[in-house]
Every structure is written in C-alpha cells, then in structure tokens.
Amino acid sequence: MAIQQKITPYLWFDGTAEEAAKFYVSIFPNSRIVAVSNYPEAGPGDPGSVMVVVFELEGQTFGAINGGTMFTLSEATSFLIDCTTQAEIDHYWSRLLEGGGTEQPCGWLKDRYGMSWQVNSQRLVEKVHTSGDTAAIARVMAAMMEMGKIDLGALERAYEG
Structure with missing residues (x-):
C-alpha cells in the first residue's frame, strides 16, 4: 500500500496500535483503517501479532506501530x-x-x-x-x-x- 502524502505521522504503541486506530476511526468522520501488517516469524515482535496499522482520519494518513515499551x-x-x-x-x-x-x-x-x-x-x-x-x-x-x-x-x- 503506497502512502500518498509527503509526511506521515507514526505513533508508537505497546501492543495497542490496532485498538487505538479503531478507536480513532470510530470518532472521526471520513476515516478508515487502510492496512494492517503483522510481525513475521523472524521479526522482533510476537510472530503474527500486529506490527503496523495504517489509518486515515479525515483524509490524513497516520501509521501506528506496536514497538514495545521503549518509547511512550x-x-x-x-x-x-x-x-x-x-x-x-x-x-x-x-x-x-x-x-x-x-x-x-x-x-x-x-x-x-x-x-x-x-x-x-x-x-x-x-x-x-x-x-x-x-x-x-x-x-x-x-x-x-x-x-x-x-x-x-x-x-x-x-x-x-
């Protein structure tokens, strides 16, 4: 999935990226989940768990990553x-x-x-x-x-x- 805007904010979560994206999409009109990708077998996260969610709020694209506890x-x-x-x-x-x-x-x-x-x-x-x-x-x-x-x-x- 290609992102069409020049700058896209990415938000860091500890396991709640998809839940948060769904919450935000439920609040703002003209919003949707665009894509969800999961950690691969060899990745740093739990294999199959959500790694990145791309979503739109009022036409603005955001990314949400489950990156762990390193940042808040x-x-x-x-x-x-x-x-x-x-x-x-x-x-x-x-x-x-x-x-x-x-x-x-x-x-x-x-x-x-x-x-x-x-x-x-x-x-x-x-x-x-x-x-x-x-x-x-x-x-x-x-x-x-x-x-x-x-x-x-x-x-x-x-x-x-």
Missing part, C-alpha cells in the same frame, strides 16, 4: 482538532476521553492511549491573535486558562469584553 506518547506531540461549533468541541472532547482519558487545561486532553489532543477552534484563535487588540487577547487567554474543555461562547464574550 507524551504531550510533546499533540494533534489539534479544528472545531467550528460548540457541538463539535463537545463531541470530540467526550469521545476522546472515553475509557480513561484525562482532561488537561486550555482545551487539551490525553486519550486512554496517551495521545494528546487540542480540541479548539482555530478560527477563534486566529481571530484573537490577528486582531491586534492586546486587551482582547489578554481577556481571551485569561478565560481559556480557566477552562478544561473549550467554551466558545465564553471565549467570544471575553473577546468582546
């Missing part, structure tokens, strides 16, 4: 989900927290597999940072620092003053 996912890498409505934020926030995820400040969360996500509105972020209104930026940032899940209405009100 961390907040050093996160994926921003650009939401346009509060309903979208609510959907992604609740679904990604299912099964043991943890809330983080400012619209961030960590899912049960350890992947960090930013569930936010890029439109609002751009509006705030391109406005040139330093008082509005300060109000929005102060409001956001008090939030776990993003409340678009509250941020819009903070922006307006």
Whole structure:
C-alpha cells in the first residue's frame, strides 16, 4: 500500500496500535483503517501479532506501530482538532476521553492511549491573535486558562469584553 502524502505521522504503541486506530476511526468522520501488517516469524515482535496499522482520519494518513515499551506518547506531540461549533468541541472532547482519558487545561486532553489532543477552534484563535487588540487577547487567554474543555461562547464574550 503506497502512502500518498509527503509526511506521515507514526505513533508508537505497546501492543495497542490496532485498538487505538479503531478507536480513532470510530470518532472521526471520513476515516478508515487502510492496512494492517503483522510481525513475521523472524521479526522482533510476537510472530503474527500486529506490527503496523495504517489509518486515515479525515483524509490524513497516520501509521501506528506496536514497538514495545521503549518509547511512550507524551504531550510533546499533540494533534489539534479544528472545531467550528460548540457541538463539535463537545463531541470530540467526550469521545476522546472515553475509557480513561484525562482532561488537561486550555482545551487539551490525553486519550486512554496517551495521545494528546487540542480540541479548539482555530478560527477563534486566529481571530484573537490577528486582531491586534492586546486587551482582547489578554481577556481571551485569561478565560481559556480557566477552562478544561473549550467554551466558545465564553471565549467570544471575553473577546468582546
């Protein structure tokens, strides 16, 4: 299977790559598992166990590898989900927290597999940072620092003053 994009993120898991890929595909529309390959008899993993899963989320290709315990996912890498409505934020926030995820400040969360996500509105972020209104930026940032899940209405009100 040839990957068509120039850069493809690969995520490292310890035996849960296929489970995680199926979880993510269940959350995002226009998503699918593309391919699953298994460790060969002579490989470093258990023969026949899942080695790599290639999947798409909203047309973006990802790879997931069961590489063992050597590395773990961390907040050093996160994926921003650009939401346009509060309903979208609510959907992604609740679904990604299912099964043991943890809330983080400012619209961030960590899912049960350890992947960090930013569930936010890029439109609002751009509006705030391109406005040139330093008082509005300060109000929005102060409001956001008090939030776990993003409340678009509250941020819009903070922006307006």
